[in-house]
Structures are given as structure tokens and as C-alpha cells.
Amino acid sequence: MAETIVDITGLRKVYPGKTPVIAIDDIDLHVEDREIYGLLGPNGAGKTTTISIATTRAIPTAGTVHIAGTDVGAHPAIARRVIGVVPQYNTLDRSCTIAENISFHCRYFGFSSADAKARTAELLDQFRLTDRATAYPQQLSGGLAQRVQIARAIAHRPRVLFLDEPSAGLDPQSRIAMWEAVKGLREHGITVVLTTHYMEEADALCDRLAIIDHGRILVEDTPAALKGSLGGEKIYELKLDHPQRSEALAALLRSLDGVTTVEPTDEGLRVVAHARDGLLAHIVGMASEYGLRDVATSEASLEAVFIKLTGRDLRE
């Protein structure tokens, strides 16, 4: 069995106040060496708080985080040696060029001047940034700035890289370039933990992922196994003229063979059912008498897994 490099046990974080907010509610998580691990969940699920605690920027209410054997809460300054972080926002040093951003980062981690210079050249080449070496962060597009942030975060050769919503605000092309860069980190011996609320990203990038909501892990597995857990179920989204009067239709649909759940949505009903021939026609036939405007079907996807677990859409 591979070495566990990120070990989170019984993690809890409550932000005190008049109405205390439970950001994380008893999370256990184990990430193996050289894995790409995803935390998938909607905004406010507790993903960023989990990463903040693991990267020494927040103090847990209870529980521990060990990174490569170091207790992050007890020895934050030492733990930072093995951690690289790319936060949600651009934190590049605006007073320094791209190359200086990377080389000063190396100096902070004890590299000599010559080593820092060599490492910077290597990373600029690896992330195809050499021609922008003398540009300032303000002159870069979002996608390029993100690549510089990743290059800088791994400059001191950390064991684990934490990426918080890495594709937020990126155009599709930059997102794919970023995915390639992240996948390439494995061969450099770096474990990646990332948060995302994009299904496609979790699906394309992660070896394993945890679906997280309201500060709890709902399920944890490989993307393939999670999708397989649906057992060939499909989701039918029905849009109705009068969604508020859909109970009678819901009762009818539940009686159909193969239908597992029917629940109301803002625009009508969501039907989860084992796919079989003629089912769609049946559903449409029944619903058209109740003012069916539109119907959308989706295959087994992480989105469907999330909907099945929480009854909610990820973007709701």
C-alpha cells in the first residue's frame, strides 16, 4: 500500500459568533502519495476551510492534520516546507517579475542564489513561461497567472500541492492547459489535493475524490466507481407550466416501473430511474397532460451522483 501523505482525522471547524457556523463537521481524509485527490462540493461546503487548515492558515476547532508525518497544527512553520499552495485568488508579488516571483520564493525556502536561478529557469521552461519571464503579474491573463502560481507553489519541491478552485475564472482553453500541468506534477513526485465545484474537472483530473456538503464527506471513491454506483440510472428533468401543482404527477410517476425517486424542483420534477426502453415515452406521455414544457435527460455523471446524494444541483 502506498504511503499516506495527507492524513486528516476528526477535523472540525466552527466559526464562533452569535450564530456559530459549522464549516467542517468531522472530516476524515487520507490521501496517498502521488495521488490527485479532489474535494467536490458546492460553494460553502467546507472545501476551502479544509484546505486552509491543512495549509496552516486556519486553526481547527478539533482534529488533526498530518502532512508527510508532520502535525500541521503543532509545527506550522516546519509543515510549510512540504506544502505548496495555490489559493483561489492571485497572490503573485506585484512588485516583482514572473521570474523574480519564483526565484524569491526559492530564496524564502533556503535556496542559494545560484540554485534559485537554476530552479526558476527549469520551472519557466516546464510551464512554458520563459518568454514571459520579465513580465509583471498585472500584465498576465488569468490562465497564465494561474500557471505562474502553480510553478511558484512547487518551486521549493513540496510533497503536496493544494489547489483551491484552480479553474475558477479560467476560459476553457486555459482550464485544459492547467489540467495538463497538474497531471504532469505526478511524475515530479508531487501529490495534489484540489477543490472544485466543476464535475468535469473532478472527472478529468482526480484519481479519487470526496463529495462534500455541509462540512461532511458524503462519499469517497474513484470517479468511475462513483458513477458506477448509480447502477445505470438516468436523471430526467421535467419542466412544467405549473411546477407548484406537480404532486399528482409525481405520484403517477412513482408508480412507473424502474423509477427510483421523484422530487420537486423549482421548475417541475426530477425523476431518477433505471433506463429501459420506452420509459422516456411513458414519462413524457404522463407529464404532457400536466403542461410539460421541456425534458432533459442526463447519463450517469458525478453531477447525477451529487443530486442523488443531496437532492440538490451542485450549482444551486
Place this chain on the structure above:
Amino acid sequence: MSNPTVSPVNSVSPFTSYTRAFGGLLLRDLYVLRREIGPFLIRVCMNPLLFLFVFTYIMPHMEGAALNPTARMAAGAGANFSTVLLPGLIAVAIMFSGIAAVALPLAQEFGITREIDDRVMCPLPVTAVALEKVIFSAVQSIFAACVVFPMAYYVPSTKVEAHVTSWPFLIAVVVLASLLSGALGLTIGTLVPPKQIGLIFGVVVMPITFLGCVYYPWIALRFNPVLQYGVLINPIVYISEGLRAALTPALGHMNQGLILLMLCIFLALLLKIGCDGFRRRVIS
């Protein structure tokens, strides 16, 4: 392409890695300061230059007592106004540097750019990141203090009567005052919400300057004991009085030992408040 080797920092003791990280942060700040030397020089020179020019060159050349108030003020203090002004201008230069080098950049880093996050991820305790800011600010304050001397020599129309009675005392005052101003900048930068940082000039900087015995010796306030003892909660008073004691002792000043003691007390207090505020800002 590199092999998955460990970085040099993983094989050394915590203390060595802290020292190297601290040195790296200082190096970066010096490097950026060197590149932005023009704006820096304008910042440190403009205030003392204008003050000396207006109060010790233009005004003494004006005709009549009504148009030359500084002559009377100086006569009251038993010296020319250039001499009264010298320690005060150095005190202001030291304090402004602390605000400009720590408080204003921190407000920007906390509020807009979040650049501070990368520094906080350096392999050293968070408090050390805050202390680095204070020390770097102190270096700038010492430079700003030194810049005032040549200006005070060349600009005024009446010669400044300054002589150093004790170099160790002068150095101690300048170093303590410079650290104190950095700590003040840290306290302001972490306690004031970034959006309101523009207000600090009106609410903090102006009152502590004008009530900081900068343009008059503390002893001159004896006509109003409430005011005279009230201003003692202002750390700038001890900076001005310390410099007065070190440079222009003929003017009358507080006890030297008391000045050093109060500078140390305020330094410790502001460092504590500033570092606690900094930790609260970056660690949730």
C-alpha cells in the same frame, strides 16, 4: 526536468530554515526598494525639505513680527527655530516611514492583492513575517532620519545649533524610534480595515504628529498641565524628546533614562498589538 529531490530546506534545522526565510524576505524587500528608489527618495525628502524651506528660509526673510511668527516661537524656546525644528523633523521622518513602509502596504496586501498569503506560507513562524516588516521599515526610517541632516545644514537661513553629546544615546534613540515607528505602522496596518486606511492620516497621523512635541519642546507645554501630561500617551513625544536630548540639549528636554524606558515600553506594547493583529488577519 528535475528529479523528485527534496528542497534544501528539508535537510536543515528549523532555526537555519527560519533564518534563511527571514533573510530571503529582507532580500526581496531591499531588491524592490532599490528598484523603486526614486519614489522612495521623494517620499523621505519632500516633507523635511518643504518644512525647512518654508519655516527656516521663507519666514525668516519676511518683514515684521506678524509675518515672522517662528522667530517669536523660537525666542520663547531660547534658540532659533531651525534648531527647534531639527529633532522634530527627524522624528516626523522616522514616523512617516513606518506608516509608509508598513501600514499602507499592509492595507493593500490584506485588502486587494492578498500578496501577504505567499509570505505567510514561508517556512518560518507568522510572527517573524510581521517582525521582518518592522525591521525593514526601521531600516528605511534610519535612512529617512539621516537624510534630514544635510538638508538642515544647507536650507535654513540661520544655522542649526546642534551637537551630539552622546553618540550611544543618539544611536539608541534613533534605532528604538525607528523600530517603534515600524511597530506603529504594523499596529495601524493590521487594526484599521483596509477600506478606511485613507482615514488614518486625519485620525492618527496628524494628531500624533502635532501633539507629539515635534514643533516645540515638551517643557514648553508647562502652561497647561493637562495637555502637558496628556500628551505622554503619545509615543511620538518620546521620539522627539529623545532626539532633542541627543542633538539639541540646550533646548531643555525630558530625562534621558526615562525617554529610553518609555521608548522600550511603547515598542514592546505596539509590537505585541501589531503581531497579534497580524496573526488574526492571516490565520483564521
